[in-house]
Amino acid sequence: MPMMQTRRRILAGVSLASAAGLLRAPVSLAAEGSLETTTIRIAKVPAICVAPKYVAEELLRAEGFTDIHYVEFAAGQDTTEPLARGELDFDTNYAVNFVAAIDAGRPITLLAGVMVGCYELFAKEGIRGISDLKGKSVGMQAVNSLPHTLLTVMAAQVGLDPLKDIHWITDPKVMPIERFVAGEIDAFLAFPPEPQDLRARGIGHVLVNTALDRPWSQYFCCMHGGNREFVQKYPVATKRVLRAVLKAADMCASEPERAARRMVDGGFSPRYDYALQTLRDNAYDRWREYDPEDAIRFYALRLREAGFIKASPQKIIADSTDWRFLDELKRELKA
Amino acid sequence: MRRPLLLALALLVSPALTVAHEAQDGKRLPVIGPAPSFALTSQDGAPVTLAALRGKIVAVSFIYTQCPDICPLLIQKMVQVQGELGADFGAKIAFVSITLDPEHDTPEVLKDYAQFWGTKPEGWTFLTGSPEAVRDVTRRYAVFVAKNANGSVDHTQLTSIIDAESAMRVQYLGARFDPEEFRRDLLSLLHRP
Numbered sequence A: 001m002p003m004m005q006t007r008r009r010i011l012a013g014v015s016l017a018s019a020a021g022l023l024r025a026p027v028s029l030a031a032e033g034s035l036e037t038t039t040i041r042i043a044k045v046p047a048i049c050v051a052p053k054y055v056a057e058e059l060l061r062a063e064g065f066t067d068i069h070y071v072e073f074a075a076g077q078d079t080t081e082p083l084a085r086g087e088l089d090f091d092t093n094y095a096v097n098f099v100a101a102i103d104a105g106r107p108i109t110l111l112a113g114v115m116v117g118c119y120e121l122f123a124k125e126g127i128r129g130i131s132d133l134k135g136k137s138v139g140m141q142a143v144n145s146l147p148h149t150l151l152t153v154m155a156a157q158v159g160l161d162p163l164k165d166i167h168w169i170t171d172p173k174v175m176p177i178e179r180f181v182a183g184e185i186d187a188f189l190a191f192p193p194e195p196q197d198l199r200a201r202g203i204g205h206v207l208v209n210t211a212l213d214r215p216w217s218q219y220f221c222c223m224h225g226g227n228r229e230f231v232q233k234y235p236v237a238t239k240r241v242l243r244a245v246l247k248a249a250d251m252c253a254s255e256p257e258r259a260a261r262r263m264v265d266g267g268f269s270p271r272y273d274y275a276l277q278t279l280r281d282n283a284y285d286r287w288r289e290y291d292p293e294d295a296i297r298f299y300a301l302r303l304r305e306a307g308f309i310k311a312s313p314q315k316i317i318a319d320s321t322d323w324r325f326l327d328e329l330k331r332e333l334k335a
Numbered sequence B: 001m002r003r004p005l006l007l008a009l010a011l012l013v014s015p016a017l018t019v020a021h022e023a024q025d026g027k028r029l030p031v032i033g034p035a036p037s038f039a040l041t042s043q044d045g046a047p048v049t050l051a052a053l054r055g056k057i058v059a060v061s062f063i064y065t066q067c068p069d070i071c072p073l074l075i076q077k078m079v080q081v082q083g084e085l086g087a088d089f090g091a092k093i094a095f096v097s098i099t100l101d102p103e104h105d106t107p108e109v110l111k112d113y114a115q116f117w118g119t120k121p122e123g124w125t126f127l128t129g130s131p132e133a134v135r136d137v138t139r140r141y142a143v144f145v146a147k148n149a150n151g152s153v154d155h156t157q158l159t160s161i162i163d164a165e166s167a168m169r170v171q172y173l174g175a176r177f178d179p180e181e182f183r184r185d186l187l188s189l190l191h192r193p
Helices: A002-023 A048-055 A057-062 A080-085 A095-103 A146-157 A176-181 A194-201 A228-233 A235-254 A256-265 A272-281 A292-305 A313-320 A324-332 B002-012 B015-025 B070-084 B107-117 B131-140 B179-191
Strands: A039-044 A067-072 A090-094 A108-115 A120-123 A137-140 A167-170 A187-190 A205-209 A222-227 B039-042 B047-049 B057-063 B093-099 B124-128 B145-147 B153-155 B158-162 B167-173
Touching: A039 A048, A048 A057, A048 A090, A048 A108, A048 A222, A048 A235, A048 A256, A048 A272, A057 A067, A057 A235, A080 A090, A080 A095, A080 A108, A080 A222, A090 A095, A090 A235, A095 A108, A095 A146, A095 A222, A095 A292, A095 A313, A108 A228, A108 A235, A108 A292, A108 A313, A108 A324, A120 A194, A137 A146, A137 A176, A146 A187, A146 A292, A176 A187, A176 A194, A187 A194, A194 A272, A222 A228, A222 A235, A222 A292, A228 A235, A235 A256, A235 A324, A256 A272, A292 A313, A324 B167, B039 B107, B039 B131, B057 B070, B057 B179, B070 B093, B070 B107, B070 B179, B093 B131, B107 B124, B158 B179, B167 B179
Parallel strands: A039 A067, A039 A090, A137 A167, A137 A187, B057 B093, B093 B124
Antiparallel strands: A090 A222, A108 A222, A120 A187, A120 A205, B039 B047, B039 B124, B057 B158, B145 B153, B158 B167
16 A cells, blocks of 8 residues: 555656646756856967857857957867867867877867868879879878878778878978979878869869768768866856857858958958858858767777777767757757 | 556656657757847837837847848748738737847838838837947847948847747747748747747
8 A cells, every 4th residue: 555655656746747847948058147257268270171160259259258369279280288288268170189189088078060071182183092092102291190090091991001001201391282282292181271272273183072072071070179177167158159159150151251251351261262162162051960979989980990099989978078068059049 | 457557648748758859849949048138219219128028929130221131031031920920920929120230220211121021010120229229239149240341230140039938949040041940939939838
């Protein structure tokens, strides 16, 4: 009898809770509370495909941030380390860089996928596919740099042994595009505005366009992440920063001309035509559609297979992602 | 016999299942937080506040009458939705369009604009005010606004749906959204607030 009574109570409780659930709308985790800080620091690098973080400047101001600092870094310089150290608060960076940094133990929290595309593998005429890179010279600035990591993964995908089959030309002082234009290397991985520049000059051709070619086009290339302590300590600010960046991504997709103009006016790109072409060439409208966890899983597996990282995708996802802000924004911000 | 039946009933209405279903079909809109208030002037010269609209579902958008491209697309879309809302439009659902160019968009200019687009005055109010008052509203709605030298206004095209309790429930960015989804969201707040 007491057991029956307990069961009834439990069921009654469940039904009441259910009724409450039916009547209640989900309440935002970081509802529009007061900003915990009005200062924000974001990396500025000479790669214009990560445009949303630059286009977001005015949107961040509209969200209530008054001190917005874009901290300048040179091409190829690692921004995950300053992000982990708290010298930056947020960054939109390549998923590969984030995965490698998290594997190295850097306290970064990934918040959303931002865009698809960004890099294009350029080669000399006569080279028809990645497998043709066997015995060819490929340029990069440093071992373990993003181009090196990505090209290694790409080569391994088609059965090449990247260490033995590719003749890597490494020079930290000379940009690979310069060597490619001079005819000193056979291929290199180009990042905007390099592809736009090469196309304008009619040099080389594209072997892989990650905005269009599978499997790369099926995953986010670039993600938005924050310093872990900042994200935990300042949830309202975190949500507003993410909202500004994702609104900016929508703007890059729907109004590329205006977004390109803002990049030039803000000093993020010297050339309007290259900025516009970059915005048109890449996919900025996928943040609602693609699953950011898929991108982490994909790149973590490839990097692990190639020996770049040790952690499993599950561990990286469990320890260093927080999609709650993104999930809320998917419901709150339609387009 | 009764035990499985009771369990099945309890499971059917369990909150977890309800949330999963809602997330999937999007019928229950989230509560983002209290909607920012405003006190501005209508196309008829009357004072209008968000507080006075409490009890109605309100769609707040930002436009300016000389906007050449995106605002007309938005207005056109909302005119279509206005027609589909029938008797609820005005009685239970209101549209509010706030100008981003108050120096140019006086009540008279807004009245002409409203008439040009065939908006129904019983449910659609166009608002203007002092530049400071409008700037304050755009700031609190997190709408970016920058006036260019040629008179055009760079701005975020943001439309917010506010429920009868003045809580912000969802925002639409741009003018490419599905008007049917927009109409459904408005009606969902009438029927399942």
